[in-house]
């Protein structure tokens with residue numbers, strides 16, 4: 001089976017520098033929202049991604065796979081792995097550009113099985129911006145930052161106004177402020 005991906009990004013893009021207020025390398029980012037399934041610390045059975053700012057404008061996330069994340073016996077569920085990449089890529093876009101954005105498209109290549117008990121090391125980077133469209137991609141390596149690649153993902157995020165979260169979700173307008181982290 002051919003695994004040659006289509007042209008990425010699919011359109012002409014600019015390569016933005018990280019926002020001046022983007023966190024510095026080594027900064028541990030913590031949950032952006034306590035009830036986020038991807039990173040929240042108040043979600044039983046959530047993914048509990050641990051995220052920090054890496055070198056060269058990358059965001060590094062670790063996902064420890066437990067029994068709660070199984071699809072087949074002893075193996076991570078593919079949809080939850082895609083969710084981990086959605087979270088890591090959303091963090092890459094939001095933290096580095098400091099703009100609210102939502103996932104428009106997410107593509108995931110599953111290259112190796114991910115066993116329960118393993119830790120996926122996900123490194124996300126920005127690939128370019130075209131207007132409100134932000135392209136980002138990530139590799140997920142097994143058990144070490146230089147381990148074998150188990151997954152690759154590419155995503156389009158679309159920058160939105162903060163009103164996206166108050167009009168379509170239940171975010172309190174008083175909490176939605178450009179200086180605050182919110183749940184996109």
Ligand SMILES: CCCCCCCCCCCCCCCC(=O)SCCNC(=O)CCNC(=O)[C@H](O)C(C)(C)COP(=O)(O)OP(=O)(O)OC[C@H]1O[C@@H](n2cnc3c(N)ncnc32)[C@H](O)[C@@H]1OP(=O)(O)O
Nearest residue numbers: 032086087090091094095098099100102103104105158184
């Ligand atoms: C502030 C400080 C932050 C601090 C730091 C925070 C950290 C933060 C960590 C977050 C970590 C969470 C990570 C999880 C993130 C989610 O899971 S978000 C939830 C899942 N996604 C959604 O619910 C989005 C639902 N979709 C929508 O609301 C709307 O379709 C969208 C995406 C906003 C776009 O609608 P729109 O605003 O009307 O814009 P529209 O003109 O349709 O599209 C804009 C452009 O994107 C293109 N486009 C849109 N969708 C697609 C698509 N699927 N394929 C191709 N092109 C597309 C359009 O063609 C258009 O292109 P141009 O015409 O400009 O060339």
